Amino acid sequence: MSNAVSALNGKTAVGDVTVSDAGLQGMITLRGDLGAKKLRTVCTDLTGVAFCEQGKANTAGDKGLCWMSPDELLVLVPYADVGAAIAQIDKAMKGTHYLAENLSDARALITVSGPYAREVVAKLAPVDLHPATFQPGTFRRTHLGQVAAAFWMEDTDTVQVICFRSVADYAFDLLAESAKAGPVGHL
Template sequence: MSNAVSALGGASFAGLAKVTDTGLGGMITLRGDLASAKVQAAVKAATGAAVPDTRRIVFGDAGAAAWMSPDELLLLVEYERVDAVVAKLGEDLAGEHHMAVNVSDARACFAVSGEAAREVIAKVAPVDLDDGQFEAGTFRRTRFAQIAGAFWLDDAGTFHIVCFRSVAGYMYNLLCAAAHPQSKVGVYA
């Protein structure tokens, strides 16, 4: 059996902000009735987190739950635990209409950090990133230039991005171009 590797092998670029391929992350798409007590209990058991409000991500002691749509969450857990978590979700949600799928190997993960991280993201995603509009714990699905992706901001001011693995090279190059030292705009700095 081959070893799992991240899309870009930990590639990193430092410019106005630091862009990093953050490696393998365990990700599960969970669809179902998010208001259901059974779904809420299963999410809590899987991640230690509550079902998040619209456009939010909530962290627990074993992972995180991010709002994707009115009937969909993205659960983040350790890569090595994904299959076990999916199996447990199946047990916990037996009889409940749901879908839980391991999408870890179909995704790529990036981090954009540093003083100009907000500016870098704003150049490529049509999202209002003003401090009062986009704060730690905010989660958005959007487009990054020509591709779909999702991202959130953590308490340390780092943006985390998830996209399809098939477009990882495009995403990385896009973020690096936006972080190039000669591309400063200065809106958020």
Template sequence: MSDAVSALQGRMATGEVTVREAGLRGMITLRGDLADPALHAVCTAITGQAFPAKGKISAEGEAGLCWMSPDEVLVLVPYAQATDAVAQIDAALKGQHYLAQDVSDARALILVEGAFAREVLAKVAPVDLHPAHFGTGDFRRSRVAQVPAAFWMPDTDTFAVICFRSVADYAFDVLVASAKAGPVGVF
């Protein structure tokens, strides 16, 4: 078996805002009844994080739970733990209607870090990113330029952006161009 390689192989662009690939991350799409206590319990056991409310993320380090839709969460774990995490989900939800799929190798994680990271993303995503409407703990599934993406703020000067691996180069380049254009001064 070949070694896993991240989508952007560690690409980084530095300046006032740094745009960099975060490397391999375990990501599991879990669809099912989000009100089910067994689903909550297994997600919490795997990640050590509280189950998120609508439009939120509960995360620390490489572990997290992202609310994706009324019947879907994205489970974040260290890359090496993804296969075992899916097996834990399968065991905990056996006999129920659900879907757990390891999508780690189909996604890329890009970090946008710096004083005007919020503006970098605001220029390319159709989301109200004003600090009064979006902050740490919030999670959105939207677009970056013309590609599907999801994002959150691990801290006040950082955005984490997940996109499909197939469009990672494009998303990275769009974020770099937005950063190089400089702040707009809106926020």
């Protein structure tokens, strides 16, 4: 049996803003009726965070819930716990229409942290990242450069970026170059 490795294998670019591989992260896509009590309960039981509303992410360490669409959540759990988490979802959702799939090895998680992390991402994504609009806990699915990505602000100086594993190097390099260029000063 081989050992799991993250898409970026610990890659880091250090400067005023650090871009780093966040390592292995358990990610489950959960589709269903987001208003259903069963779904909400199993999600909050698994993660220990409040259920997220539209356009939001509620995270605590390597656990959390991210709103993906009107019928889809991204459930974050420790990488080693994904199998047990899906079994718990299956048990809780029995008899209802839902889909729970492990995406952990198909995605990469990149952390952008530092005093102008917001600007690093703003240069690459067609999203209004002004502090009045994009607060910690705000979540967006969009693009970074030419690739699909999603991101949320963990705090005022930290942005978590999710992309497909196949484009992780491109997304990382794009973020690292954006960080090297320095702040724009408009946010």
